[in-house]
Amino acid sequence: MSVSVTIKNLKKAFSAFPALQGVSLDVAEGELVALLGPSGSGKTTLLRSVAGLEFPDSGSVFFGDTDAAQLTLRERRIGFVFQHYALFRHMTVMDNIAFGLRARPRKTRPSETQIKARVLELLSLVQLDGLEARYPSQLSGGQRQRVALARALAIDPRVLLLDEPFGALDAKVRKDLRRWLRQLHDKTRHTTLFVTHDQEEAFELADRIAILNNGHIEQIGTPAEILRAPATDFVADFIDDIRPKDGGKVTRLRRAG
């Protein structure tokens, strides 16, 4: 089951360079929030801190009511999707997706039959039926990223974290995947945080957008709110490209149903 994520006054510095300077953010259960900002704004550090891949200097992250600092990586049960897929190159698609299940301690590990069934189900969900025997090197970029997503979903994550998931793909594939991801989210309703530097992507996909700059959040709001009333000059400038110049509406992927 998905949980809400609460980020409280998170600070993190990399040898004198402050990556996060007190970031707070609430993500509701089932919500899809985009972390948008230029490179170096701290968005990836924020995402990795939520995942437990970075250790913040101060501040805290809550999954539901639980302080994430009390949880090991395994206990956090997050689904993390990396920009460059990070698929296990020496494993087939099947083994990649099954990894999280097979890595469980024996007591909680499903049987091999159950694991196979789950993998095939996930492959079907990401529309890659029949490719389970392939190696990552035999797949296209878009296919690889969908495998990575299936792998993350396999452990039934409480939170889905996507780090520039489409950053390495070409424009056409990117657009298709974006739509597909929105549909997938509507179906699975995972609490999702995703990092992007692409304004269009954020505004099309997200329920809410957090705009980051220099390690702090400039504005949080729905796409419509931000477009209507940019909170700072930075935000106004940063979203300038996608503001409708003719007074028309921004294209939004409306939620199905």
Add this chain to the structure above:
Amino acid sequence: MTFSLLRRRLTLGIASLAVAASVGITPALADRTLLNVSYDPTRELYKAYNELFATYWKEKTGETVTIQQSHGGSGKQARAVIDGLDADVVTLALGGDIDQIAKATKKFPEDWAKRLPHNSSPYTSTIVFLVHKGNPKGIKDWGDLVKEGVQVITPNPKTSGGARWNYLAAWAWAQKNLGGDEAKTKQYIADLFQHVPVLDTGARGSTTTFAQRGVGDVLLSWENEAFLVQQEFGADKFDIVIPSLSIRAEPPVTVVDANAKAKGNEDLAKAYLEYLYTPAAQKVIAKNFYRPSDESAADAEDLARFPKLELVSIDADFGGWAETQKKHFADGGVFDEIYKPTN
């Protein structure tokens, strides 16, 4: 393969390797072992002598004794014993090296040389010339070594015991034949080393350079080593030239008391060296081209090999090792003064 299975297999593999290795390293069963740290050219001598002594010891005590040998340049071996090589006995090329051990480790008294007959030298040798068959360069005596176009092979006196004997024999000849003039003597020695193209670190290295690699016209060599080369390479390849004067080389032996005591080998080590002076051992010594101190049991044909020649001695003519070492071979001594590498 599951992880635990993999781990089990790994552990098993390493364990069996370790077992195989530890079984393999166990030396042949022996009641006692004795370590003799010696210098280069005694390899063959001690191989023969150790067999003789082991038989004798077995008959006398019923114990099986294994004698371990370590060979190398005399100075290098002394250094190893100082650094902790666990020698029960040392049988080195010259007293100076044993003095160094006594001084540095205090493991045996500094007057060790008095503990056995003949200054603790059960055998002696001398320095002779080994030349190519027919002596093409006509080398007869020390004076011929500094003639134009003659290449002399000798190891480095800094590291080799044999080389120091070579040097001192040359010095003694020059002093006698150049009217006792020290400056002229030094000049002769300086000239001599100008004729040396390769300075090996040990006597065996020089022998190999000359006999195997064919470098040089004359090898200044232990007498025993010269005979050995004739035996190994055939008498038709090399001739031995006896100079008019040479030096009595006295390779001494002694027990390293503290080491032998720690290993419970005091009696064995002492007996090992004393037995060297018995007629049976002296016969083996003569057979291995060393001059025996007791000729009574030696074969006549072995003795016939040793020509009579005028020999100076380290104690009578050079005032003993301590003084010689200081004057000639220590840093800043005569050798450093006269020796400049030719290239």
Add this chain to the structure above:
Amino acid sequence: MSDATIQFPSKTGSEIGESFAVKLVLIAIAVAFLAAVLLLPLVVVFMEGFRKGAENFFAAFSDPDTLSAVRLTLLVAAIAVPFNIVFGLAASWAIAKFNFKGKNLLLTLIDLPFSISPVISGLVFILLFSAHGWFGPWLKANNVEIIFATPGIVLATVFVTFPFVARELIPLMQSQGTTEEEAALTLGASGWYTFFYVTLPNIRWALLYGVLLCNARAMGEFGAVSVVSGHIRGLTNTMPLQIEILYNEYNFTAAFAVASLLAGLALVTLVIKSLLEWRYASELAASRRH
């Protein structure tokens, strides 16, 4: 493994502009050079070993001192190689996957045995563990033998072979980065599980190659081992030292027989490596393309 990454240009010589003759000459020079520098010495070693017939060749191995040298060499390799696998993995993991102060210093230190003469490596151990060395008196008091005994030889061998595994792994691990391990950890895998199922499979070829090189050097090391050995016959002589002794005792046939065995072991090592590369060629290519 670097040789396999060379991409042969698909263009033929004529398109690049070299004449056929030039190409032929270049190949001839390369082959002649290889034959003279690599092949000839190897052939000579075996020829010298068999000069007095196969009987004498094999007789060399009935000498107990020689047999003990073979055993000691295998023992030293059997200890030094696993030791270096563990340390090589740990060091390259630390360097490739973490950022920490002193990382460059560690990198330099790993290379030290490459740049330092083996004689000096040996002397360092003398300085540390000999009777008058730093730890000598303590070792003596506790009856621990290191110098002039097997432990010293193992230590010296471990030291000179240290870079072989680490040096093979570091560049590969650096280029692979940490994301696969991070992915595994976020998927709930434990550290060990991640290491055995993600890291190890990715580096196994480099690791194998490093191990083979390390083993060849461990068996062949002369300089450092010579310094700490004490040259006690039948006890502290390894094969390379025994070869020198036999040679110095005018026992050329035996010397070259043992040398042939050592060279043979090296050749077997290379054959194993080639066989593995050939057998797993497709897998290798797949892991590289990614």
